[in-house]
Amino acid sequence: MSSDVTSSEIPGTRWRRRKEARPGEILEAALRCFAERGFAATKLDDVANRAGVTKGTVYLYFPNKEELFKAVVRTEIVPNLERIESTVARENLSATEALASVIRFFGERFHKSRFAPLPKLVISESGNFPELARFYVDEVVGRGFSLIGGIVRRGIASGEFREADVESVVYCVIAPVIFATLYRHSIEPHAPGRPIPEDLIETHISLILGGIRRVSVTEGTEDEQ
Amino acid sequence: MSSDVTSSEIPGTRWRRRKEARPGEILEAALRCFAERGFAATKLDDVANRAGVTKGTVYLYFPNKEELFKAVVRTEIVPNLERIESTVARENLSATEALASVIRFFGERFHKSRFAPLPKLVISESGNFPELARFYVDEVVGRGFSLIGGIVRRGIASGEFREADVESVVYCVIAPVIFATLYRHSIEPHAPGRPIPEDLIETHISLILGGIRRVSVTEGTEDEQ
């Protein structure tokens, strides 16, 4: 648990004035620290260093460590949620297309966005922050399940998909995506010999569609990816 | 807090010698505490209380908190691994049957055994214990992947399964099982309104097999990709 976090900041002036930028910088630094070490193991000194400020400055913007954590979750989750939903809600796709597209979308999102470390954070800290778990269930799991559940149900209703327990299918759709995120932020960095396979997402899509679709997808799968 | 989870430590040391008499209650209690709160947030007082002893007693068996953590990982994971492998490795099953059986087996294991909280622990603490990640990759992920990868490869070779990226398929096979475990130990306790669906595992099996098997499981599925 070494605090090997060094500031990568303006070397000359140790004293700047950036009221506007500060909170964002601190939140970003905090997100990374929390994601790496967890809430309890994160020292405010590390967060401050990473943000290029001192401990005191953090307290200028956030009343305490817990509120900082909540602010991180709040600012990283909420905006992303909106974007995900609105993006995927574009209509006139078949259930098959919609499912493939939603998986692909999540896969990308979780790979690149700042949202990426969140699942790990939630898994790790739900024990210490029950509200975090509840919040996540309500806002993220709930919405995500509705979104995907809706597509699956639509596919079954239209005969595109075969009969199945919708809830369970949703789990199977989501799991590999989340799992990849968790793996990427926890294990992969320390196990360079075993990276996540390149075509995980596309394989996942084809497996899921193969498993759920009623009609053959033999030729359809080619252009699926 | 640096790492060597797998090393067997100064051999013949106090810890090793006393290990013989060590109450498994401490390890069990520690496993639960670590899984619930994470390493940093777990107080030795809590572990001791849960084990029905005093803090001092913990130090009789483990030289410090970090060694206790490593001991937890060592004693709770490794024995389980052996059993899993030997059980599933009995041959004369078709790839289909083997895959179904291995998923079912893991599903059970992760549901009931003391092994269950481990994934959460690894996800949460790999940042603070890089060796934990390495250990997990080598011992668990590696073995699991070999096991399942072997089955998949065999299925493809025999024509039972269609062509696919084996690594990716393994991920898709494992992910829902691990994900369910993580969910069960992090989120579910705080979100009673959204339990893991009963037939998740069976649905998963049927989806995966549907997705991977060459012959149709619907009606004309022989050409399923």
Place this chain on the structure above:
Amino acid sequence: MSSDVTSSEIPGTRWRRRKEARPGEILEAALRCFAERGFAATKLDDVANRAGVTKGTVYLYFPNKEELFKAVVRTEIVPNLERIESTVARENLSATEALASVIRFFGERFHKSRFAPLPKLVISESGNFPELARFYVDEVVGRGFSLIGGIVRRGIASGEFREADVESVVYCVIAPVIFATLYRHSIEPHAPGRPIPEDLIETHISLILGGIRRVSVTEGTEDEQ
């Protein structure tokens, strides 16, 4: 505000076991620190040093600084209250005798007992601890006023004393006693040139009785003390 509080403790073993004696020692040390420096300026390190323990030990017995403060007040005030009341409540004294005796009693009490620094503490900290003020008013001021007020009223009723506003008389009876305490614990230590006069209490008694008694005290004052 220099922390020149040095432990006067057993020099050999820095490590002892005195669960029984500890809380009392800490309370005593705390009383002195609080009385000298006030609540805010008192460092727990000082209290600990004076009690011959370390900061951590203080927290073994008191959950935080504020509770320590309250405990000090509680343990120093309550027992003294009982004693004062019961002692003075001995009957069959004339109002004159009773008043003289009660003033003398308070004078002594405030001079020697551990109760002595309390008035200063209450005056100083009432702003930061409103409950302290309330408590003091209810338990100390209230009781004291009842006690003395009763005597005065009795004296007036019996014709021993002349008519007067009882409340005001009580203030005038109490004020020099309290004032002496406050002076002794705040100013006198730093102004050795101006000590409290030796016969303050007896002069006070004779003045008060001279002022309140109906019969002339011109010659009576001689034997008054």
Place this chain on the structure above:
Amino acid sequence: MSSDVTSSEIPGTRWRRRKEARPGEILEAALRCFAERGFAATKLDDVANRAGVTKGTVYLYFPNKEELFKAVVRTEIVPNLERIESTVARENLSATEALASVIRFFGERFHKSRFAPLPKLVISESGNFPELARFYVDEVVGRGFSLIGGIVRRGIASGEFREADVESVVYCVIAPVIFATLYRHSIEPHAPGRPIPEDLIETHISLILGGIRRVSVTEGTEDEQ
């Protein structure tokens, strides 16, 4: 936090020069804060807020918190002292009249003027500011004692008052006045059920004169005060 309340500090320093322009609001605000919470517990933010400026501005006029405190004492006490003395020192009053008048004068002063919170401040902070105690003794207690002591001595010499320990009498004269001030600023605000009696001062005067005057005041109350 060491002491020299009376010293006029590095003469011609920043503080001294800027003193000319200094807003009395800061001193007034500081006096109130210090009196309410004590030196240590007073935050410069509070002082600044109360004075309607920012923290930085306080430092424009006072080099640090301690100097601010000293300036408060200096500017709030000293001028008042002068006025009091000169007012009461007009002669051609009998000792009885002079004593009554001086008590009344102090009673008023301590009730309304900015001088009022000072006694509480001295009582509370003498532990942290020994010089404050010394200053108070020299300037306030000393002068006050001379003033009142002179009157008492004159009364005794003239046969108006009976023989008594002058120092002790002075204490008894002063105590209720100071005590009322302390009570008013510490306890009364938090104990609305027990206000200081309206005619405390007049009762005090009549008790003291009754106690000290040679002639009986029992039936011959025409000279009551």
Place this chain on the structure above:
DNA sequence: CATGAATGAGCTTTCATTCAT
């Protein structure tokens, strides 16, 4: 073996103080 009182390093938090604007 087991206990639990005691320790002290380390972390969170506060706030007097500085200084670019």
Place this chain on the structure above:
DNA sequence: CATGAATGAAAGCTCATTCAT
């Protein structure tokens, strides 16, 4: 002059660790 963002030393508090019993 005035501001207020930023600082960092100091204090409160926690808890892994020790050790007399």
